[in-house]
Each structure stands twice: as structure tokens, then as C-alpha cells.
Amino acid sequence: MKEDRTGIGSALDVHTAPQGLLTRALARHRRSPAAGRWTWLLAAATLAVGFVVGRWSVPPPEPTAVAERAPAAGVVPVRLVCVQQGATQAAVAGSWNDWNPGATPMVRVADDVFATTVLLERGRHEYMFVVDGHTWTPDLAAATWVDDGFGHRNAVIEL
Amino acid sequence: MNRIPWIVVVLAAGLSTEALAGEPLPARVQETVRQAEAAGLPAGPFEAKAQEGLAKGVPEDRVEALLLQMRERMREADRALGELARGSDRAELLQAATRARTAGASGEGLAEAARHTHRVAAMWCLGDLLGAGVGEREALRLVTQASQEGDPAGRYREMVAAMQRMQGLGMGPAAAAHQMSQTMARGQPPLAAVPEQAGGPARSGGDADHGAGQGGGSEGQGN
Numbered sequence: 001m002k003e004d005r006t007g008i009g010s011a012l013d014v015h016t017a018p019q020g021l022l023t024r025a026l027a028r029h030r031r032s033p034a035a036g037r038w039t040w041l042l043a044a045a046t047l048a049v050g051f052v053v054g055r056w057s058v059p060p061p062e063p064t065a066v067a068e069r070a071p072a073a074g075v076v077p078v079r080l081v082c083v084q085q086g087a088t089q090a091a092v093a094g095s096w097n098d099w100n101p102g103a104t105p106m107v108r109v110a111d112d113v114f115a116t117t118v119l120l121e122r123g124r125h126e127y128m129f130v131v132d133g134h135t136w137t138p139d140l141a142a143a144t145w146v147d148d149g150f151g152h153r154n155a156v157i158e159l
Numbered sequence: 160m161n162r163i164p165w166i167v168v169v170l171a172a173g174l175s176t177e178a179l180a181g182e183p184l185p186a187r188v189q190e191t192v193r194q195a196e197a198a199g200l201p202a203g204p205f206e207a208k209a210q211e212g213l214a215k216g217v218p219e220d221r222v223e224a225l226l227l228q229m230r231e232r233m234r235e236a237d238r239a240l241g242e243l244a245r246g247s248d249r250a251e252l253l254q255a256a257t258r259a260r261t262a263g264a265s266g267e268g269l270a271e272a273a274r275h276t277h278r279v280a281a282m283w284c285l286g287d288l289l290g291a292g293v294g295e296r297e298a299l300r301l302v303t304q305a306s307q308e309g310d311p312a313g314r315y316r317e318m319v320a321a322m323q324r325m326q327g328l329g330m331g332p333a334a335a336a337h338q339m340s341q342t343m344a345r346g347q348p349p350l351a352a353v354p355e356q357a358g359g360p361a362r363s364g365g366d367a368d369h370g371a372g373q374g375g376g377s378e379g380q381g382n
Contacts, residue, residue, distance in 0.1 A: 095207060099214035123251070124283055128215075136215055143320040146258075146287065149208070149225045150217045156287075158280065158316045 074122055076159045081115045082106060082129045084137065090114035093136075094127025094154075101130035126154035184209050185219050191226045200233050201250035204257070233257040239266030243273040251279045259286030268295050275306040277315070284315035291322045292332035301336060304343050314349060321349040328354060 082090045089108075091101035096118065106114035106129075126146065129137045138145065142155030184192070188209045196202040205226055212222035236256035237244050244253060256269050259282055264272075268285065275281040281302050288298035305314035318339060325335035335352075342352035 093214060095211070098207075099211045101214075124255075124280075144287065144316070144323055146290065148211065148215075149229075150212055150215060150221065152215060156319075158283070158312075 075119045076122065077117050078120050078157060078159075079115065079117045080106070080127075080129075080139070081109075081113065081141075082131070082137070082139070083113050084129070084131045085112045087112060087114070087131045089132055091130045091133075092116060092118065092127055093130050095125050096120055096127075101133070120157065120159055122159045125157045125159075127157070128152065128154055184213070187223050188213075188219065188226065191223055191230065195226075195230045195233070198230070198234065200230065200237065201253060203250050204233075204254040205229065228261075229257060232260045235266070236260045236269055239269045240273055241270075243270060248279050252282060255279050255282035255286060258283065259289060262286045262289035264289055264295060268299055271299055272302055275302060275311070277306075277312045280312045280315045281306060284319055287319040288322060288336070291319075291326060291335075293322070293336045294333065297333065297336045297340075301340060301343075304340060305349075308343070314343070317349040321353050324350075324353045330354075 080092055082092075084090060090106040092104040092106060093099045093101040094104075097103035104116060104118060106116040109115045126148070127139070129139060131137050136152060138153040139155035142157075144156040144158070145153045146156050148154045183189070184206070192202050192205045192209065195205050208229060209222055209226060212225065213219070233253055233256070236253055236259075239260075240252070240256060244256075246252070252273065256264075256273070259269060259272065264285060269282070272278065272282045272285045284305070285298055285302050288301060289295060293301070301318055302315070305311055305318055308314045321339055322332070322335055325338070326332065330338075339349050339352040343349060
């Protein structure tokens, strides 16, 4: 029997404990009466965090190459700019991207200023900015707005 | 047995934004959309509005209530338009007509707008003018006036923008509509009707560059 110099071994069954710090810790955990309960709680908490983060997180802004490509016929490039003091990130959610802010992140072009260029088909489009992944903000500089039916104001682009 | 929760933990931690973004609509909302489709209405506008509401964190029952109202308005618009509602642009036309109907357009008003060139754009314009408080008779007169211009779709866009700018300056909808009508009668674009206090001549409606959007305070939507 090896001498235990780490102090962990006192909690283990020295006849069955596996070698290695991690494996010894896992073995100790398995023997704990509350192990199953805490594990399920951890699983539930991780699922909940994953769900919330998954729904609201906005991926890091990436430089868009959209404006550098010649648009296809019938598609119009539209530059959108959001000014929001103190914001760390911004995105656009609208009728062309299923109102998914994760689909159209904006690039920071100056302090508190974010911009992106989107390619839109001819027709009517509505949108809002989403700041810091969760705050829906109207584009107050848009030429036209419309009530979305939920108490918000959508900016309108007609091409 | 104790392996199972650990497997769940690992899987949950590995879930990505993309994996959760494409979740289907709630069952009650789906049923409302299905009923609209069964009534011969296009499902697209309902699905889009449901997606919009849920993405904005609107409670499911409010989304459903709006969809039910939308369904009724679209049915009324479809009945009012009759044969005019047929065509490849049926879904877009009905969506615009629903908006106009919600803003107070009569059946006759919808039918009149649907007879103009660029009828979908004309219908949206009618709905936006009514939503701004312009009376139906005056709104239809403006739409007719714009439809006779060289670029009707552009004129429709500009009229709505001009109306909202004039209202932002404190003008009432009737006065703003009258001023815009007189401006267009002189052969000028609608935005020329906006008083110079707004900061000089307005941009042309053909400009696709939308300027800085000052997010003045959050609307606090979402969880």
C-alpha cells in the first residue's frame, strides 16, 4: 500500500480507489449519498443556462464582405447604422432574417457606433436593432416606422 | 445510473446558439396559423408575425391574440378584394391589405387601392397613411395622385416618410396631407412639403442608405 502524501486518501477505500487525482475525486463523488441529486441539479442548471445563453447570445461581430460583392439582380445593398451609448455589441433583426439577431451582427465602426450592410430584395422590410444581445431598440433615424402590434416600433425599408 | 445526468450535462454544455435558434413555433400558435391556412389565407404573414413576436420576448398568449386579430382582418380584406386578391402577389397584397384594414380602411377603400399600379406598394401606403391619422378619403386621394406620377412606388414611399416627418414637427395629419397634395400638384416630390425647419430639403426616397439609428433608451424587451 502506497503512502498517501496528498491527504485525499483518507476519504477513500484504499483497497478499491483508482489511481490519479481526478479519478480519486470521481470515486469519492460516487460514494457520496448526495452525488446523484447534485448531479441532476447540475444537469438541470446547465440546461437552463444553455437555453438562456442560446436564445439571447449574439455571436461576436464579423467584418462583412457583403458590400464588396456585386449584388445580384433585384437585390439592393442597404447600410444600417446603430448608435447606442455604452453598447458592447449590436445586431439587426428583421423580416428578412426571421427576426433573428444572431443572423445579422453589426460591426463596431467607432465608439458606440455599429454598422452593417444587408442585401435586401425589392419590397417592404421591417427591422429593429438588438443591443447587447437582449435590448430591442428602434432605428429612430429611419425614414418610416410602423407599430408592430406588440407595442414596439419597427423601422420600415421599402425598395 | 449516475452516468446519465453527466451525459446530460455534457450535451447541454455543448448546445450552440444555432442549435436553439431554429426552434419551432409553440403548438397553440401553430394551430392558429394552420387554421388561417385552412381558411384559404397565406400562412407566411402569420408565421412571420409569430416569429417576430416570440423573438421579441412577447408572451405566447399575446402573440396568439394578435394572430387571431390578424386572421379576422385578413379574412375581411380577402372578402372585400374578391377577385382582385388573386394573383402571384396575393400573399403580399393581403398582408398589406390587412395592415390597411387594421388601420381603418373600408372594403371599398381596399378595392380602390388594389386597382392602382404597384398595388402592393399602394396598399402599404394606404395603410401607413391611415395609421398616421389621415382620413380614408384624403389618403386614397393621395395614393391616386402618387399613382399618376412617373415613379409611383417611389412616391408612395416618400409620402409616408414626409407624413411622419411633418407629424414629428407637430403638424396634424389633415394639414400635412393637404400640404403634401398641393406640393405634388406643383410637380414636386412629397418630401418637399416638409417645412424647412426640419433642416432643409429632405433626402430623396430612392436613397437606400439609412442613417444612424439612435437607440434612445432600451425598450427593455426580452427576458
